[in-house]
Amino acid sequence: MLSRIFLIFLPPPSSSLTSIVCGFALLPVSGGFGVTANVFAERAKEMGGSTESLRMILGNLMAHELGHLLLGQSGHSVAGIMRAQWRTQELQRAVEGTLFFLPEQAQTIRAQVLARMINSGTLPAHR
């Protein structure tokens, strides 16, 4: 089975969504791998100043939503790229390229990518 991930850029959300929502990932209810992450790209414009800042923030928003898929959970952490709401310090670190996953999150993501590769036949289970 092939395990692909889709990252979709959506137009600005409707007014019914709160202004702090930057995206969402679709996680399966009964196990398995989530494959679809969505980002409201326009939100990066609202958070960033320069074009370079916008690029970095958008990249970090993408990583955050992909993180939900690869962590297999919709929850957030109190620090790092998976924080629910980015404060000024997270935005600054995003622009600087120093906003990361927490070490345990990075470990989970590596294991998840390996499991997806084995599941898809990209990598044999026993080498």
Ligand SMILES: [Zn+2]
């Ligand atoms: Zn999130």
